[in-house]
Amino acid sequence: xxxxxxxxxxxxxxxxxxxxxxxxxxxxxxxxxxxxxxxxxxxxxxxxxxxxxxxxxxxxxxxxxxxxxxxxxxxxxxxxxxxxxxxxxxxxxxxxxxxxxxxxxxxxxxxxxxxxxxxxxxxxxxxxxxxxxxxxxxxxxxxxxxxxxxxxxxxxxxxxxxxxxxxxxxxxxxxxxxxxxxxxxxxxxxxxxxxxxxxxxxxxxxxxxxxxxxxxxxxxxxxxxxxxxxxxxxxxxxxxxxxxxxxxxxxxxxxxxxxxxxxxxxxxxxxxxxxxxxxxxxxxxxxxxxxxxxxxxxxxxxxxxxxxxxxxxxxxxxxxxxxxxxxxxxxxxxxxxxxxxxxxxxxxxxxxxxxxxxxxxxxxxxxxxxxxxxxxxxxxxxxxxxxxxxxxxxxxxxxxx
Ligand SMILES: Cc1cc2nc3c(=O)[nH]c(=O)nc-3n(C[C@H](O)[C@H](O)[C@H](O)COP(=O)(O)OP(=O)(O)OC[C@H]3O[C@@H](n4cnc5c(N)ncnc54)[C@H](O)[C@@H]3O)c2cc1C
Numbered sequence: 001x002x003x004x005x006x007x008x009x010x011x012x013x014x015x016x017x018x019x020x021x022x023x024x025x026x027x028x029x030x031x032x033x034x035x036x037x038x039x040x041x042x043x044x045x046x047x048x049x050x051x052x053x054x055x056x057x058x059x060x061x062x063x064x065x066x067x068x069x070x071x072x073x074x075x076x077x078x079x080x081x082x083x084x085x086x087x088x089x090x091x092x093x094x095x096x097x098x099x100x101x102x103x104x105x106x107x108x109x110x111x112x113x114x115x116x117x118x119x120x121x122x123x124x125x126x127x128x129x130x131x132x133x134x135x136x137x138x139x140x141x142x143x144x145x146x147x148x149x150x151x152x153x154x155x156x157x158x159x160x161x162x163x164x165x166x167x168x169x170x171x172x173x174x175x176x177x178x179x180x181x182x183x184x185x186x187x188x189x190x191x192x193x194x195x196x197x198x199x200x201x202x203x204x205x206x207x208x209x210x211x212x213x214x215x216x217x218x219x220x221x222x223x224x225x226x227x228x229x230x231x232x233x234x235x236x237x238x239x240x241x242x243x244x245x246x247x248x249x250x251x252x253x254x255x256x257x258x259x260x261x262x263x264x265x266x267x268x269x270x271x272x273x274x275x276x277x278x279x280x281x282x283x284x285x286x287x288x289x290x291x292x293x294x295x296x297x298x299x300x301x302x303x304x305x306x307x308x309x310x311x312x313x314x315x316x317x318x319x320x321x322x323x324x325x326x327x328x329x330x331x332x333x334x335x336x337x338x339x340x341x342x343x344x345x346x347x348x349x350x351x352x353x354x355x356x357x358x359x360x361x362x363x364x365x366x367x368x369x370x371x372x373x374x375x376x377x378x379x380x381x382x383x384x385x386x387x388x389x390x391x392x393x394x395x396x397x398x399x400x401x
Contacts, residue, residue, distance in 0.1 A: 007031045009109035011083045016308030016321035017115035018398050023329035025069045028336050032076040039080055040064045040131045041398045046389040051123035052166045054142035058135045060391035063400035085271035111303045116264035118309040121257055122234035124159045144237045148254040154222050155258035156184025168212035169358020176213035185221040195350040196365050200375050203363040221245045224257050263310045287311045289344035320348040356386030
């Protein structure tokens with residue numbers, strides 16, 4: 001082990017952190033320490049299908065980290081633990097858990113990368129650390145879905161729409177076997193994605209209603225029950241009467257809430273790891289064009305970076321998290337070679353989204369040279385994403401078998 005190599009500590013092994021770790025391992029001799037509570041890379045893009053078809057899809061959503069690092073001489077490794085705090089003055093992170101059996105450890109870094117992503121409700125994100133336990137959870141929710149009569153999904157963003165599509169494409173394709181209701185607070189689906197055309201949102205609604213027998217309720221809200229807010233329960237699987245904002249009552253035996261998704265920065269803010277001016281009001285970490293933590297008003301850390309969903313640099317997409325990771329890796333490679341100064345990391349391109357409704361249906365928008373934003377239909381969405389949900393691509397990135 002070449003212990004004189006600088007150490008890069010990466011907090012979070014999602015699309016950004018795991019891609020960065022793999023790129024650095026391939027191309028540099030830095031010592032990389034990836035700190036991630038889960039023993040697996042969670043491929044969220046396939047998690048919703050795995051929640052419906054657990055037997056067939058769990059292995060395409062959870063990729064164990066066992067062979068992430070191939071360069072055996074660098075001393076790089078994964079620590080399955082949670083970072084509780086960072087101490088920039090001493091270049092230390094404090095972690096809890098891991099092999100130290102629920103004890104605190106202090107880990108030194110030369111460069112620190114914060115890639116802790118954003119929290120979404122199950123089954124979009126899974127926080128059960130052991131792979132086998134996470135599989136059991138997926139099997140349980142798949143059984144609950146199979147045994148339910150009326151499923152309600154609250155939230156008509158991409159996650160809610162895709163979950164409705166995954167369930168309906170298995171149970172309601174051809175004829176309606178289950179009542180499925182998707183409730184969204186705005187008059188249009190995908191209402192927070194203003195760069196996506198109305199026609200894409202309308203076509204999604206049409207396919208859900210006409211092809212997959214999903215009842216889409218717009219301009220309606222249902223509040224998140226306290227036991228879900230506190231994390232005591234992941235979803236509701238007991239007979240429940242929901243009352244919407246306008247007083248409509250809906251009886252359901254299974255309810256998923258897919259609303260909200262907030263950056264995982266609470267551990268930094270509550271531990272006062274960095275001054276509060278670093279964070280936006282939504283809790284994102286402000287960064288500059290090199291992804292260094294920088295609020296643009298004098299609070300700047302030259303050896304602490306943030307990327308992916310946790311930072312202000314990109315719009316919360318796996319693809320762009322990966323692109324940022326590759327760009328940051330190139331800057332670290334240049335730094336090691338002493339060949340160039342850091343290059344700015346490109347901003348994400350807006351107006352691109354593919355929303356599959358199961359393997360066969362779906363709608364998307366691509367931004368093409370000359371044509372601009374173009375709506376694409378089920379065949380293109382299925383071929384580019386819906387069929388395989390990019391599982392092979394991400395398996396290869398994290399070197400999973
Ligand atoms: C259901 C679903 C479907 C999606 N589909 C798409 C899609 O089709 N296309 C697309 O582009 N995007 C999609 N997204 C968005 C995409 O998943 C995110 O943009 C992406 O995960 C961002 O990557 P990240 O590395 O920043 O964060 P994440 O992938 O969330 O990774 C963050 C990691 O940090 C870890 N972590 C958190 N706190 C700590 C801590 N204190 N210490 C150590 N580790 C910590 C977490 O365990 C997690 O593994 C989807 C999201 C969901 C929920």
